[in-house]
Amino acid sequence: MQPELTTRRQLFDYLEEQMNASYRQVLGSSRLDYESNYLKTYLLELDADAMGARGLSAEALRDLFTVPPTRSHGEVRPTVRETDEAGFLTVEWGTSPPLLLYVDAVTDERSRFIITHTLSDAAATDSVLGRIVNRKAHVDQTWFWPAFLEETQSYGDFRGMGVHYDRRRFERAAGVADPDDHFAMQLSGGRVTREVYSFLRDHDEIGPRTVVDKVKLKYWADRNQAGEFALEDIYLSGKFTARGTSFASHMDLVTRSIARYAETVDRLEAEHRIRYVPTEGGGVEVAGSPVYFVLAPGGEIQDVAAFCQVVFDGHRPFRLWGVPRELPGETQALQVDATDLHTGASLYFEIYPDAIAMYLYEGACGNTVLRFYANLQHTIGRRATMERDNGARIA
Numbered sequence: 001m002q003p004e005l006t007t008r009r010q011l012f013d014y015l016e017e018q019m020n021a022s023y024r025q026v027l028g029s030s031r032l033d034y035e036s037n038y039l040k041t042y043l044l045e046l047d048a049d050a051m052g053a054r055g056l057s058a059e060a061l062r063d064l065f066t067v068p069p070t071r072s073h074g075e076v077r078p079t080v081r082e083t084d085e086a087g088f089l090t091v092e093w094g095t096s097p098p099l100l101l102y103v104d105a106v107t108d109e110r111s112r113f114i115i116t117h118t119l120s121d122a123a124a125t126d127s128v129l130g131r132i133v134n135r136k137a138h139v140d141q142t143w144f145w146p147a148f149l150e151e152t153q154s155y156g157d158f159r160g161m162g163v164h165y166d167r168r169r170f171e172r173a174a175g176v177a178d179p180d181d182h183f184a185m186q187l188s189g190g191r192v193t194r195e196v197y198s199f200l201r202d203h204d205e206i207g208p209r210t211v212v213d214k215v216k217l218k219y220w221a222d223r224n225q226a227g228e229f230a231l232e233d234i235y236l237s238g239k240f241t242a243r244g245t246s247f248a249s250h251m252d253l254v255t256r257s258i259a260r261y262a263e264t265v266d267r268l269e270a271e272h273r274i275r276y277v278p279t280e281g282g283g284v285e286v287a288g289s290p291v292y293f294v295l296a297p298g299g300e301i302q303d304v305a306a307f308c309q310v311v312f313d314g315h316r317p318f319r320l321w322g323v324p325r326e327l328p329g330e331t332q333a334l335q336v337d338a339t340d341l342h343t344g345a346s347l348y349f350e351i352y353p354d355a356i357a358m359y360l361y362e363g364a365c366g367n368t369v370l371r372f373y374a375n376l377q378h379t380i381g382r383r384a385t386m387e388r389d390n391g392a393r394i395a
Contacts, residue, residue, distance in 0.1 A: 007084050012183075015247050019230070019247055025325040038241045042115075042239050043113060043141070045140045058068055074378060076095060100120075104116070113258055113261075140342045141238050144235070144236050145373050145374040153288065156253075157190075159217075160187045162184075165182060167179075167182065181251065183210070194341035206308070211381070213378065216231075217231075221246065238261075243381065246369070265366035267366070273289055273361070290357070290358055290359045294355050301380065305324065324336045334351050347361065347368070358372065
């Protein structure tokens with residue numbers, strides 16, 4: 001039974017104890033018992049405007065974390081409890097097994113990103129949060145694209161990675177009878193494992209399909225404190241699993257990652273939302289520019305119509321809905337007025353075999369751009385790039 005925790009200090013001390021216990025258990029037996037679970041930290045991105053004046057109140061979180069019904073499961077409403085500190089609450093679902101989540105706003109009650117911790121069953125927690133993110137508006141996961149994951153891994157010592165690429169949905173939509181263009185692998189280890197990954201990444205045919213969706217590292221908040229570390233697995237979805245001797249090191253890596261990610265989201269919105277800006281002469285001018293996704297030679301879209309059928313069907317992972325139509329003057333391109341099912345904002349796309357232009361209208365979310373980019377790489381290929389209109393890389 002987990003203790004009642006009413007302050008962040010109590011929570012941090014308790015989670016460090018559990019990190020230590022998991023680390024010692026694995027160290028002693030090379031496995032983690034079924035009853036014991038790693039610390040999991042999930043990052044969620046909220047549409048703060050939609051939260052309204054309630055901010056991150058217990059009432060707002062109860063609505064936010066109510067699990068939508070499915071054909072086989074009914075709606076599950078959680079119990080939300082406030083603690084002695086603002087922005088720190090607990091969320092508990094009476095499922096089987098029961099799930100308990102500690103929710104912490106990063107900066108204040110209206111923070112766009114929130115940190116959640118749990119020691120509950122990993123598969124059950126993944127399922128519940130997945131149902132919430134995939135079936136509700138105004139909440140999304142973060143999308144750690146491959147280069148972001150690899151840069152994060154460089155902050156510590158390499159311990160392995162996972163790769164995942166799957167183009168089969170596009171093949172099915174194009175009428176391929178037996179689609180098989182997919183590649184996945186888990187790699188663990190140090191220097192030799194890194195060399196294996198480098199070989200795969202640089203291979204002409206395998207390289208575009210070697211798309212990182214998880215990194216493993218050993219991380220110190222202060223390398224001078226060699227005994228204070230966290231062993232981390234970090235996923236595409238913004239999920240961290242941790243064991244080790246230092247919760248402070250774990251949190252240092254989490255908050256460092258959020259800061260980098262949030263900076264990219266904010267920059268995308270500031271520089272690329274299309275909007276009208278008043279001029280000194282009393283007129284208006286258009287500000288903002290589209291985001292371009294450039295597909296490397298050999299990684300082009302083979303069937304633009306099939307691509308649009310998959311991407312704009314309203315389902316995960318893209319969560320975009322729209323109806324493609326012809327683009328005047330083009331025979332191999334389509335245009336789509338789309339709706340982002342995360343915020344309800346409007347987007348406009350022009351899709352060519354070798355490039356995609358994405359226009360963000362007022363209210364569009366930078367996180368949507370990163371969702372599109374990450375999933376584009378995992379389905380079309382790692383060498384797809386995200387660029388400004390002058391050809392400069394965005395991320």
